[in-house]
Amino acid sequence: MLLFFLRVINYKKNNYYYNKIEGTIIFLSNFAPMIEDKNTPKTSLSELGEFGLIEHLTKNFEINQKSTVRGIGDDAAVLDFRDEKCIVTTDLLVEGVHFDLAYMPLKHLGYKAVMVNLSDVYAMNATASQITISIAVSNRFPLEAIEELYEGIYAAAKLYNIDVVGGDTTSSTKGLLISVTAIGHANEHVIVYRDGAKENDLLVVSGDLGAAYLGLQVLNRENEVFKVNPNAQPDLGPYSYLVERQLKPEARKDIKELLAELEVLPTSMIDISDGLSSEVMHLCTQSNVGVNLYEEKIPIDPVVISTCEEFNLNSTTVALNGGEDYELLFTIKQEDFPKIKANPNLTVIGHMLDKKSGMALVTRANERIQLKAQGWNPIKE
């Protein structure tokens, strides 16, 4: 029994390449994280031991970055950023909290774990160059499952030109946990923080919003159907963009390059992991400014709109609070507007006010509603 029959197709949208997932998902009522083809060997992790496992999993990782002096295999990695500043960020992904292996294929999970972290480096307007990967995994996972996870990590590292320079592999008493630290570098003059937004700056977002959250809703719904009728296999064709945004998000490496090309240096920047609303509030709070965020400007894919209708959800609410979009949210000076206005990757969605004007959503009916952060919270939920 295969977890997924996925066909990944590259396509271009808004001048940006996406991978499209086509195919049919087979849900697993009783999850076993393995390919149940009887010819597939199932190797117990304990046969390899820690060093054997690390060596086995990391032997394919290549060192491509000039800044990597020494990678895996010593007490620590040695990196050389010369005149540039070093950027460090870290994120944990926990089974049952951040992902459900019933519909998250391990390869996609590995890929996503890397993206989540690279996104934070790109949100500093920096170049990501290295990651460390630590996993804690219960013995119910055979080696082949962990290999799948690492295939996703490897694919991400290759596509984004990242060296894997360290990590730790250990057992857990329950489930799977992935901890990634991403490291990057940037000239100090181009690093963009969250606290630089000024009154009258324009608020800009890359890509479109809400799709990743809706993708999760689609997967959840189909999983419920499957639990009742295990023979029902959903055709996710109409939702492929949504499912792909949930299962295989891409970090916006291209935006740094695009902004450099357009000669625009944002005044503040953040990535959208917890929902647009929450991130806008972070920028405002840390920059001591207010905002008018215009509902009608929020970029939403037509599939998000039609699927919201199907689920009886408000698409603005989904875009504001959905999370996991991994788009970049930033502010620019008004004078930079002509440089970005023709770009299909970027949408101006608001403008910054003085602090006492507060943080508000301006609705299509021209009402001004106070922004609330209702995004996903891994502690509260």
Added chain:
Amino acid sequence: MLLFFLRVINYKKNNYYYNKIEGTIIFLSNFAPMIEDKNTPKTSLSELGEFGLIEHLTKNFEINQKSTVRGIGDDAAVLDFRDEKCIVTTDLLVEGVHFDLAYMPLKHLGYKAVMVNLSDVYAMNATASQITISIAVSNRFPLEAIEELYEGIYAAAKLYNIDVVGGDTTSSTKGLLISVTAIGHANEHVIVYRDGAKENDLLVVSGDLGAAYLGLQVLNRENEVFKVNPNAQPDLGPYSYLVERQLKPEARKDIKELLAELEVLPTSMIDISDGLSSEVMHLCTQSNVGVNLYEEKIPIDPVVISTCEEFNLNSTTVALNGGEDYELLFTIKQEDFPKIKANPNLTVIGHMLDKKSGMALVTRANERIQLKAQGWNPIKE
């Protein structure tokens, strides 16, 4: 009910300051990670939410390192190592695998989680300067328990002059997991790798070995006694050095400084986390050399010897395979021997041979036995 009544006393041994733990342990048959004084408020983590929790836990962390340009509070930390190389290492600690909260107080756990990682930076002959801390924690932990954990992290950061520059805090479905990434820096000419040992070099170790493993055996034994008779409370007085090495290890920050002072640059170095035997083999394998390791030279504390007798264990086996000592193991050129021979912190325990001579322990009876790595393995156990 208190987890521990610990009194921490500073004392000096071999010119190196240790903290000594004195007192009586109260084991918990039914573990609840909290102080059960009814006056102690128990705050649920969900009341705070992720951002509230992070802010609450990190508000006391100070930035002291010049190399920290930006710490907690943005998408990523920004560090500046100027002409020096950047050192990165990461480790996971998992409840039920690496620690047992029945006898590991949370404050000690936080402290130890930092030490384990700093030790890897020092093993590169580098200066540790920053850490990121990620924790996944189940809701059975009240805020006060996580505060205790962070007190230990804070104490370690303060004593070792480390900035906490990032992290992630999330819930887990079971237990507690801590992921630390330590970052440091060093001039490229002083960085010491595992692969630089040469034939005829001397093998040197700091401190003494085996105590941390025995400390765990003592705690395990007393915990078994406690399970049978919950009124029995052990007096750990005679074992305080062992228990302290297990519960509050110190990373050998001082050895880098000492070696610089003595003008000795090791040819290879590693820290002892999995046991002397395993680490000697790593140095030999990566350096393509063999070794004679002399049993009679291995530094063992008298309390380790007497407690080994009590437990009917061989003290050499404990020193070779015990692990968690966090001492530094390194090789030096023979010509540097006069510089280190008088130092009570350092013991020459062997010398390096050509590769085909193999890796051997030379026993007190002058037998040459092939070295085996039987150290702790978090995947196999």
